[in-house]
Amino acid sequence: DKGPSRARVAPNEMRRYYAREAESLRQEVRAFLAEEIETGTFTPYPTARGSEFNREFSRRVGARGWIGMTWPRQYGGHERSALERYVVLEEALIAGAPVSAHWIADRQSGPLLLRFGSEQQRRKILPGIARGELVFCIGMSEPDSGSDLASLRSSAKRTDDGWILNGAKVWTTNAGEADFMIGLFRTATDPDNRHGGLSQFLIDMNTPGITIEPIITIAGDHEVNQVFLDDVRVPIANRVGPENDGWTVAKYLLEFERGGDARAA
Numbered sequence: 001d002k003g004p005s006r007a008r009v010a011p012n013e014m015r016r017y018y019a020r021e022a023e024s025l026r027q028e029v030r031a032f033l034a035e036e037i038e039t040g041t042f043t044p045y046p047t048a049r050g051s052e053f054n055r056e057f058s059r060r061v062g063a064r065g066w067i068g069m070t071w072p073r074q075y076g077g078h079e080r081s082a083l084e085r086y087v088v089l090e091e092a093l094i095a096g097a098p099v100s101a102h103w104i105a106d107r108q109s110g111p112l113l114l115r116f117g118s119e120q121q122r123r124k125i126l127p128g129i130a131r132g133e134l135v136f137c138i139g140m141s142e143p144d145s146g147s148d149l150a151s152l153r154s155s156a157k158r159t160d161d162g163w164i165l166n167g168a169k170v171w172t173t174n175a176g177e178a179d180f181m182i183g184l185f186r187t188a189t190d191p192d193n194r195h196g197g198l199s200q201f202l203i204d205m206n207t208p209g210i211t212i213e214p215i216i217t218i219a220g221d222h223e224v225n226q227v228f229l230d231d232v233r234v235p236i237a238n239r240v241g242p243e244n245d246g247w248t249v250a251k252y253l254l255e256f257e258r259g260g261d262a263r264a265a
Contacts, residue, residue: 022087029088032064033095044096053177054098055135061092061099062132067106071114076127100174100223105129108256109136109182113202116241116249121202125180138257139169139183139203139227140250149184150194150247154229156185156201163187163201163239165209165232175225176212178205182253188244198246202238209233 036042036057045052061067069085071077092099110129113121128134142152154167165185175181181203188197203210209232215224241249 019083021081022083025084026087026091029066029091030095033091033097036060036097037095042098045098046096052098053100053174055101055132055177057098058102058132058135060132061102062130067102067132068110068126068130071110071126071130075114075122076130078130101135101177102129102132104138104173105134105136108138108253109180111256112182112200112240112249112253115252116200117202118237120237121240125202134180135174135178137172137175137178137181137205137227138253139172139181141169141171143168143170143226149250150198152184152186152198154183154185156187156199156234158187159233162236163234165201165203165229165234167229169227169229171215171224172212172227173224175205175227176214181205181227182240184246184250187246195247197244198250199243200240200246200249201234202240203229203232203234207232207234 037044041060042052042054042057058067065078065080066088068075068077069080069088070082071079073079106129110126113125117125125134129136139154140149140152142154144153145151152167154165154169156163156165165183167185169175169181169183172181183201183203184198185201186197187199190196209230211228211230213226213228214222215226216222217224
């Protein structure tokens with residue numbers, strides 16, 4: 001809002017404005033991270049390929065307005081530029097900051113709800129993400145599917161008042177810590193369309209019937225998990241996007257996970 005109007009300003013001036021804003025923000029983020037390290041809030045993670053999990057740090061980042069930065073204000077966002085978001089991301093990774101608690105929600109779950117979520121879902125969930133209070137995990141891969149995601153067998157059966165989910169998900173990052181999962185389930189079978197009949201659901205991880213088993217890597221680390229769903233009941237309002245078109249929704253989510261600015265940083 002405080003920047004120059006796109007209708008009145010030449011592109012070069014617009015770029016210079018955002019460059020100045022980004023550089024000012026970079027110094028602010030560096031100072032914040034240096035102070036957090038100095039006071040012992042976190043010990044820098046040794047590689048930018050991963051991060052430790054720290055809910056309190058995520059809340060502090062959210063209080064700074066650095067989660068959901070580009071989202072509309074009506075959903076708890078801050079309507080800042082993508083360049084400014086990239087600066088925060090880059091500096092956090094350089095500093096080895098513990099961003100894992102808000103990473104998935106900020107990077108892909110929030111944008112997915114902005115694009116495909118209902119108005120009720122956006123207003124209920126997005127402000128909590130922006131405050132750094134909600135942790136998300138993604139339920140896609142399955143034990144017997146490998147890289148062939150369209151062969152997944154976890155099912156969602158419609159009832160009068162919602163859906164009943166059964167199946168298993170694997171390699172689920174932060175499942176044991178997450179408040180919500182966005183999961184892909186089969187809601188119909190179409191022999192002529194392997195990618196049809198899939199739907200996405202917003203799942204409260206405290207729902208009865210969910211069991212989480214940790215997967216310990218060969219290096220002794222624990223970040224990923226296997227999640228079992230046994231007659232897990234989900235309200236009708238918790239389907240995300242069109243019924244039986246979950247493949248389209250999943251591809252949108254993966255664009256942020258595998259091709260977004262987080263990968264570049």
